[in-house]
C-alpha cells in the first residue's frame with residue numbers, strides 16, 4: 605500500500621503531462637459540462653475492449669450509501685450504482701471483477717476531452733461478487749448493484765491535482781474472472797458526473 609500512496613503523490617508531477625493528453629471530442633460536444641452534467645449525472649454503455657459485451661444496459665442510477673440521489677456526487681463517501689441489465693450470454697456469472705477508471709474534463713485551446721487520471725492499479729480488479737446479493741448474475745434481465753468506495757488518499761490526490769466541482773467521468777468495466785488468465789469483459793458503463801471531493 606505504501607508505495608501506492610507515494611506514487612499518487614510523487615509520480616504525477618513528472619508523468620501527468622505525458623499521460624493526460626485528452627482524447628479530443630467532436631466539436632458539438634466541446635463544452636465544459638457535456639451531457640448536462642452540471643445538473644444531473646449522465647450514463648451510457650461504453651465500447652468494450654472485448655469483442656462482445658454480453659450484458660445490455662437499459663437503465664442506471666448512482667446514489668449515496670442510503671440509496672438517495674445526491675448531486676453533485678460526493679466522491680469521499682460510499683457510492684452505490686444500480687444497473688438494470690440483460691445478460692444475453694445464456695449462462696450465469698459467479699465470478700466478476702470491476703475496474704474503475706477516472707477521467708477528468710478538460711476544455712481549452714487544445715479542444716475538449718476526457719483525460720485519464722493515472723490510478724497506479726488502485727480500484728482495479730475489485731471482486732464484484734464478495735458479499736453482494738446481486739451476484740451471481742442470472743440469465744436474462746435484472747438489477748445488479750456495485751459499490752464504489754474511493755479511499756481518502758485517492759480523493760485527496762484527485763482533488764490536489766484536478767480540483768473540485770468539475771466534471772469527472774468514471775468508467776466501470778465488469779469482467780468475468782472465471783479464468784483469471786483470460787478475463788472477458790461483459791459490460792462497460794460510463795458515468796459523467798459533477799463531483800465534490
Ligand SMILES: *[C@@H]1O[C@H](CO)[C@@H](O)[C@H](O)[C@H]1NC(C)=O
Nearest residue numbers: 629633638639646647648796
Ligand atoms: C455524451 O454522451 C454520449 C452518450 O450518451 C456519448 O456518446 C458522448 O461521447 C458524450 N459526450 C462527451 C463529451 O463525453
Ligand SMILES: *[C@@H]1O[C@H](CO)[C@@H](O)[C@H](O)[C@H]1NC(C)=O
Nearest residue numbers: 668669670671672673674681
Ligand atoms: C444521502 O442523501 C440524502 C439526501 O440528500 C441524505 O439525507 C442522506 O443523509 C445521505 N446519506 C448518506 C449516507 O450520506
Ligand SMILES: CC(=O)N[C@H]1CO[C@H](CO)[C@@H](O)[C@@H]1O
Nearest residue numbers: 691692693694695743744745
Ligand atoms: C444467447 C443466449 O443464450 N441468450 C439468452 C439470454 O437470456 C435470454 C433471457 O433469459 C434468453 O431468452 C436468450 O436465449
